[in-house]
Structure formats: C-alpha cells, structure tokens
Amino acid sequence: DIQMTQSPSSLSASVGDRVTITCRASQDVSTWLAWYQHKPGKAPKLLISDVSTLQTGVPSRFSGRGSGTDFTLTISSLQPEDFATYFCQQAVSFPWTFGQGTKVEIK
Amino acid sequence: QVQLQESGPGLVKPSETLSLTCTVSGVSISNYYWSWIRQPPGKRLEWIGYFSYSGSTKYNPSLKSRVTFSVDTSNNQLSLNLTSVTAADTAVYYCARESRGGYNWDYWGQGTLVTVSS
Numbered sequence: 001d002i003q004m005t006q007s008p009s010s011l012s013a014s015v016g017d018r019v020t021i022t023c024r025a026s027q028d029v030s031t032w033l034a035w036y037q038h039k040p041g042k043a044p045k046l047l048i049s050d051v052s053t054l055q056t057g058v059p060s061r062f063s064g065r066g067s068g069t070d071f072t073l074t075i076s077s078l079q080p081e082d083f084a085t086y087f088c089q090q091a092v093s094f095p096w097t098f099g100q101g102t103k104v105e106i107k
Numbered sequence: 108q109v110q111l112q113e114s115g116p117g118l119v120k121p122s123e124t125l126s127l128t129c130t131v132s133g134v135s136i137s138n139y140y141w142s143w144i145r146q147p148p149g150k151r152l153e154w155i156g157y158f159s160y161s162g163s164t165k166y167n168p169s170l171k172s173r174v175t176f177s178v179d180t181s182n183n184q185l186s187l188n189l190t191s192v193t194a195a196d197t198a199v200y201y202c203a204r205e206s207r208g209g210y211n212w213d214y215w216g217q218g219t220l221v222t223v224s225s
Binding site for chain 1: 165169215
C-alpha cells in the first residue's frame with residue numbers, strides 16, 4: 001500500500017496567517033492526489049482534486065501543488081471557518097489511502 | 108441537494124456482523140459509484156471499497172474476505188456488511204459518493220460510530 005505522510009500533524013495559527021500543509025507519498029502518485037477538509041461531526045469536504053483543481057464553491061485562498069511524491073495544500077489567509085482537520089488522499093493504486101491528517105487550530 | 112445519512116447499530120458484539128445502511132437523497136444511486144470509508148479512533152481514514160449499481164466492485168484487500176456491499180434502488184440505499192468483527196473494527200463509518208472525475212468523493216455522510224464490544 002502507498003503510505004501518505006502529512007506534516008505537520010497539527011499546527012496553531014492566527015486568522016490571516018498563511019498556512020502550508022505537506023503530504024508525502026511513499027511512491028509516485030502522479031497527479032492522483034486530493035485534499036479534504038473535515039470538521040468534527042460533519043461530513044468531510046472535498047477541496048481539491050488532481051493536485052490543484054479547486055472544487056466548485058471552495059474559496060480561492062485554498063490552493064494545491066506538487067507532483068510525484070510531494071504535495072502541498074496552502075491556505076493563503078486563514079479564516080475562522082478554516083479551523084479544521086485536513087487530509088490528503090491518493091488514488092494512483094489500490095487500496096486508495098489517506099494521510100493521517102493535519103489539525104489546524106486557533107492560536 | 109445531495110445528502111447521505113448512515114444508520115445502524117452503534118454497538119456490535121465481537122464475532123458478529125456489522126451492518127450499516129446509507130440513505131441517499133437528492134440523486135439516484137444508480138448513476139454513481141459509492142464507497143464506504145472508516146476511521147478508527149485516533150487513526151487515519153481507511154477506504155473499505157467501492158461499488159456501483161451495475162455491480163462493479165473493488166475492495167480493500169485488508170477487508171475483502173469480510174466485506175459485502177449491496178444496493179436497494181427502490182429505497183435509494185446502500186448497505187455494508189462486515190463479518191466476524193473485532194475491536195479493531197471499531198470506527199466511524201462513512202458512505203461517500205465518488206465524483207464524476209472518479210477516485211475521490213464529493214459528497215459524504217456525517218458518519219456513524221460503531222463500537223465492537225461485548
């Protein structure tokens with residue numbers, strides 16, 4: 001199975017901060033990489049597919065980049081509603097696997 | 108508006124079968140692929156498998172021998188059966204709709220916690 005490792009596992013930031021989360025795959029996943037946002041008790045939300053394709057309705061402060069094994073999710077200016085857990089997911093090969101998540105907390 | 112809602116027993120005894128239902132509204136289950144995904148407490152999400160109304164299925168090899176998916180188009184529901192459960196199967200279980208682009212999920216349920224304990 002492809003292992004997905006996110007860093008950091010958690011971070012504290014203030015409203016307005018620029019935040020970058022890294023996702024590293026144990027092998028090349030090409031562009032088969034998605035990012036999700038998850039708030040407690042809520043359904044996870046797909047933010048980005050294919051490394052950098054923003055889903056409809058997702059604010060432009062979210063962006064994704066990378067290729068191969070190294071990927072990043074950036075929030076350019078953190079907003080109060082962005083405090084949540086973010087996780088990456090690969091689908092280049094079965095079984096599809098997820099990162100362990102990065103919890104973004106209020107500083 | 109697409110909505111998914113998981114339901115089922117919150118407590119299952121070891122060695123028994125875990126059975127969950129996902130009721131889908133706002134879209135016909137016939138037109139998409141669907142997945143079950145779970146998250147044990149303190150651990151990462153684990154994809155259980157996907158399936159479609161047409162019968163196409165794919166299971167996570169780690170669970171393949173114990174998992175069965177089914178669909179009820181008359182009630183627009185999906186079902187998951189997981190046999191011979193142990194404490195390691197304790198998790199929040201999600202159903203999710205695969206996006207048109209494939210391989211990721213654009214709609215998820217809120218999840219339901221299933222605890223395996225005697």
